[in-house]
Amino acid sequence: MPHQYTPLEKIRLEKIHRLRELGLEPYPNRAQRTHTTAEAKSALETAEAAGDAAAPQVTVAGRLRAMRPMGKITFAHIEDESGRLQLFFQANTLGKERLKQFNKLFDLGDFIQASGFLFRTRTGEITVHVQDFRMLAKAITPLPPAKDEIVDGKVVRHAVLADPETRYRQRYADLAVNPEVRDIFRTRAHIVRALRQFLDERGFLEVETPVLQPIYGGAAARPFVTYHNQLKQKLYLRISFELYLKRLLVGMFEKVYEIGRDFRNEGISFKHNPEFTQLEFYWAYADYLQVMALVEEMLAFVADQVLGRRTLTWQGHEIDLTPPWRRVELRQGVREATGIDIAQHPDAASLAAAMKAQGIEPKAGAPRGKLIDQLVSDFLEPTFIQPTFLYDYPRDISPLAKAKPDDPQTVERFEGFIGGMELCNAFTELNDPLDQEARFLEMGRTYAADDEERHPIDEDYLRAMRYGMPPTGGFGMGIDRLTMLFTDKRSIREVILFPHLRERGDAEPPASEPQQP
RNA sequence: GGGCGCGUAGCGCAACGGUAGAGCAGUGGCCUUUUAAGCCAUUGGUUGCAGGUUCGAAUCCUGUCGCGCCCA
Numbered sequence: 170m171p172h173q174y175t176p177l178e179k180i181r182l183e184k185i186h187r188l189r190e191l192g193l194e195p196y197p198n199r200a201q202r203t204h205t206t207a208e209a210k211s212a213l214e215t216a217e218a219a220g221d222a223a224a225p226q227v228t229v230a231g232r233l234r235a236m237r238p239m240g241k242i243t244f245a246h247i248e249d250e251s252g253r254l255q256l257f258f259q260a261n262t263l264g265k266e267r268l269k270q271f272n273k274l275f276d277l278g279d280f281i282q283a284s285g286f287l288f289r290t291r292t293g294e295i296t297v298h299v300q301d302f303r304m305l306a307k308a309i310t311p312l313p314p315a316k317d318e319i320v321d322g323k324v325v326r327h328a329v330l331a332d333p334e335t336r337y338r339q340r341y342a343d344l345a346v347n348p349e350v351r352d353i354f355r356t357r358a359h360i361v362r363a364l365r366q367f368l369d370e371r372g373f374l375e376v377e378t379p380v381l382q383p384i385y386g387g388a389a390a391r392p393f394v395t396y397h398n399q400l401k402q403k404l405y406l407r408i409s410f411e412l413y414l415k416r417l418l419v420g421m422f423e424k425v426y427e428i429g430r431d432f433r434n435e436g437i438s439f440k441h442n443p444e445f446t447q448l449e450f451y452w453a454y455a456d457y458l459q460v461m462a463l464v465e466e467m468l469a470f471v472a473d474q475v476l477g478r479r480t481l482t483w484q485g486h487e488i489d490l491t492p493p494w495r496r497v498e499l500r501q502g503v504r505e506a507t508g509i510d511i512a513q514h515p516d517a518a519s520l521a522a523a524m525k526a527q528g529i530e531p532k533a534g535a536p537r538g539k540l541i542d543q544l545v546s547d548f549l550e551p552t553f554i555q556p557t558f559l560y561d562y563p564r565d566i567s568p569l570a571k572a573k574p575d576d577p578q579t580v581e582r583f584e585g586f587i588g589g590m591e592l593c594n595a596f597t598e599l600n601d602p603l604d605q606e607a608r609f610l611e612m613g614r615t616y617a618a619d620d621e622e623r624h625p626i627d628e629d630y631l632r633a634m635r636y637g638m639p640p641t642g643g644f645g646m647g648i649d650r651l652t653m654l655f656t657d658k659r660s661i662r663e664v665i666l667f668p669h670l671r672e673r674g675d676a677e678p679p680a681s682e683p684q685q686p
Numbered sequence: 687g688g689g690c691g692c693g694u695a696g697c698g699c700a701a702c703g704g705u706a707g708a709g710c711a712g713u714g715g716c717c718u719u720u721u722a723a724g725c726c727a728u729u730g731g732u733u734g735c736a737g738g739u740u741c742g743a744a745u746c747c748u749g750u751c752g753c754g755c756c757c758a
Binding site for chain 1: 687693696697698699709710711712713716717718719720721722723724729730751752753754755758
């Protein structure tokens with residue numbers, strides 16, 4: 170269905186028509202910007218500092234964000250990515266007709282260009298005395314008006330776009346009127362840059378592995394399924410990179426990492442988006458304790474780079490990322506929190522009975538590992554506000570981790586928590602192909618055929634393991650959640666540019682449905 | 687998946703059973719140092735959608751769609 174223009178939009182369409190009648194192209198191909206608004210301001214400050222008599226001449230460009238026509242003069246503000254700048258339009262300089270064109274045919278939200286000399290107004294604000302101006306791109310739809318008022322030095326925003334649904338569905342409008350939202354994504358980029366720098370400096374090689382995989386694995390999650398028409402082959406969008414990155418260790422790379430998108434066909438919540446960004450690295454000849462030390466160093470480095478300090482405030486909590494982080498052994502942590510010693514309960518039935526005895530309702534039909542997972546999620550995770558490593562996990566929820574030499578029921582694995590949120594997961598990688606095969610088979614028996622976390626066996630991965638993989642420490646971390654911590658956001662949707670929402674009735678249906686397997 | 691809440695003009699909101707409103711934005715006018723500029727006038731609504739109760743529904747009820755929060 171074609172767009173129905175609103176009355177406000179129709180007025181602007183009419184203005185486009187009038188601009189063209191006047192020979193003023195509302196969508197010219199090129200701009201002539203000489204200075205960003207920030208550069209223009211510093212140009213004047215530099216000239217003033219040098220005692221320069223001549224005012225700097227600039228051409229600036231940006232979105233019109235405020236207009237104050239006052240008879241024979243008009244004040245306006247434009248905004249570009251570097252900030253805002255005031256423009257001064259005067260009938261004496263431009264002529265009455267040109268001023269009227271600006272007042273009548275230019276609207277808030279339009280991209281414009283203005284040329285002139287810089288000066289300071291009576292109040293001292295750096296301003297362009299406009300000698301020429303032109304439309305760069307006419308906005309037909311009015312942006313939600315966001316007026317800022319400075320009260321006691323604080324910016325008070327009036328009537329800003331705040332509805333979360335509109336903000337996520339029309340992120341472009343959100344970004345256009347809410348500069349602090351743009352800052353979130355600058356921080357996010359900075360975090361990723363710092364992670365790359367840290368790993369690159371330590372000899373890690375950045376690689377790219379398949380997103381489309383014939384067999385999914387490496388995590389406990391349901392995949393998205395797609396289909397290659399010509400190969401007549403079912404493919405899965407990856408749920409993790411793990412099995413491919415470890416194949417690279419077989420291939421003699423010793424330190425590899427990948428930053429990319431994982432896809433999990435699961436519920437959407439304030440901390441889950443169906444596609445999310447993950448960092449995984451694998452480090453040959455290292456174990457999970459070395460990985461632990463590297464990780465706390467890495468996050469302290471990121472904090473230094475991004476925040477310039479090692480503490481951050483998240484949802485009212487002062488969080489200190491300075492190493493070393495608190496370390497909690499899982500068995501001991503569970504025992505202290507619940508009074509249950511999981512080592513005394515080697516099977517699900519026994520553990521479930523112990524939980525009931527403590528007044529905890531065990532998840533029906535869950536295997537032992539999932540019951541332990543339940544205890545961790547309910548009793549430990551929420552208490553891990555300061556950075557905490559929880560280590561030594563039960564074997565049966567960790568099919569890719571290596572058992573402890575003295576305790577075959579427990580694997581060398583840790584998870585990192587901050588702000589009560591799981592942030593990362595790591596282990597000494599299982600590199601014994603026979604044990605790995607046994608684990609896969611074990612998973613197949615333990616999990617019901619319809620369990621979403623039951624995985625098909627990746628025979629090619631086992632083949633790779635049989636060629637030999639060195640002892641290795643591996644690591645995975647959610648970049649989205651890390652960004653939430655660094656930007657003090659409670660919802661993952663605030664740190665993803667275009668989060669997934671349920672389809673609205675007004676969406677255009679695709680020309681043809683994608684082919685289904 | 688369950689519970690609670692929200693959906694009113696482009697935006698942020700009011701009206702909570704009795705004529706749908708004010709502000710900002712818009713439109714017309716006045717205004718040569720403003721900055722939520724000001725002043726005068728003015729346009730704009732199938733109150734998410736579909737039913738029901740009622741003399742009368744934005745308001746109460748049911749369903750539905752979307753979003754948010756809490757829980758699983």
